[in-house]
Amino acid sequence: MAPEGKVREAFLGMKRQDAIELVESEVRSGADPLSLLNECREAMEEVGKRFETGEFFLSELIYSAEVFKAVSAILQPLLKSDQVAEDSQVGVVFGTARGDIHDLGKNLVVTMMRAQGFTVYDLGVDVAPERFIKELKEAAAAILAISALITPALVSMGETISLLVEEGLRKDTFVLIGGGVTTEFARRKVGADAQTLDPAEAIRLCRQYVQGRPGP
């Protein structure tokens, strides 16, 4: 463990270099990488909470996600195989819908989700409905997250969800949509379970689903 509260302080204070140096120093001192990773995740969770209360803004999510990426790159390779298994949680298949190559928001949410322990299968951009379904089956993931910034992608979202129904996977899959062009109106039209423009809310919605609680 790092000195009490130091990792958290670096994350919440938006001090990338401090966080990296702290983690590197702890690793050199023989600290358990999984414990350190979990400390970073707790700090990220606090960032998410502060975002939801309005204390933090998207920029703080972006910044802390970059910090998390940097420390993960140090810690992940050091995890033992049983720790990797322990570390893997709920699977999320994530991608930008077909016809759209925007990935800024998606990448941020992917990092945030990974920071919160989700196992994310990031399919990238311009993802065809068939590919989403194939990946869901192969990963046995319970959550499908689709992002879009332009309206043709809404049609593709609808097609993906129709295919999910055809394949008999719909009732066992939580479908979350997000991105600039999505709205509650679009959610109803394409048949998704939830819609948000808020990365922290995306994680909360996924957690609620996993814990068997109905969404808001």
Add this chain to the structure above:
Amino acid sequence: MIPETMSRQERFEAVVALEQPDRVPVMPLMTAFAVRCQGLTQGEAWRELDKGFKAMVDTFNDLGGFDKLYKPNLYWPMIGGRFCSAPARNLIPGRDLPEDALNQIDERELFTRDDYDKLAALGWNAFWGERYERMSGRSMEQLVSTQNRLLNQYIKELEACHSQGIYPLFGAYVDSSIMAFSMCRTLTQFTMDLYEVPEKVRAAMDASCDDLIQNALDVASLTKIPLVFIVLERGSGFYYRLDIFEQFEWPYLRRYVDAFVSEGLTPWFHFDTDWGLNLPYLKQLPKGKCVCDLDGTTDIFKAKEILGGHMCISGDVPASLLTLGTPEEVRDYCQRLIDVVGRGGGFFLTTGCECPVDAKFENVKMMIEVAKTYTGGLKRRGRWRPKGK
């Protein structure tokens, strides 16, 4: 139909000046939508500019005409070798993307963190004059030639529009300071810069602001349309806390407004993302001189509460409604906008950001018809109350 007692131009000028027009002016911000309406691929319209222009005009007429034409074509005007925005690569359908895809900006790092000092020393134009070739792989001569050709084409198309009583909206466009720098660095890297090297960012912005203003003024002087379309997406409270907005967006935006208004130009703030937190600042700008254009993400009804009687509001029929909704749903939303946001004048009914390429024609038509026929429920019923958005 509401009897029209104003010309299209008078109607637009009236709402900017916060006066009550004969009816609410209306404009879908259409480009790609018009191309598809005319049965062209996006690639065809990008390759053959005359076809792109014809598609805009034909769709304008097919929709029964409206008050402003967002742009007469797909491209945007720039003065040769001078940048009104980040010189990011535009991915063109049929060349870089599938034939009927939408053009998209290829956002990547155009300069590094180390370059801020150089920008601070040289300013925006001189920096890009020196850097553009190395960054893009294209020569400045190629760029100047392309930009001048497109600017001349734009001016030719404006003349053709005016001869048909069609009035394109913007005389020039320019990125806000945060928009320009964020697009040059990418959102993530720029955000890291703001936290880690804020003084360097500020110095570079200080040195770039006048160039960006002058570039827009130069284009507007050639197009002779007294409106500057300011692209604002990245500086809102959706992304940044207000102290960042106050340091890196607001002072420069005020300089833009001072310069444009003093030259008789209307600053049109194209506010993508949620600007709700930032709207109160706009009350410090001159009354009845600017337009606050919302994309459907900012609460336009709240915006009316804040800016009503001070600044014209434009917006915000959502893209998803135009694509997935029915004409009745579009009608209801537009009527609500007219009832609430249009009350007392100062409202321009437009699409929330661009009209989506796959909007239903009948939905866009409905939006225009509502503006031409609906006098407002408030007037008729006398006790209409707004509902939650």
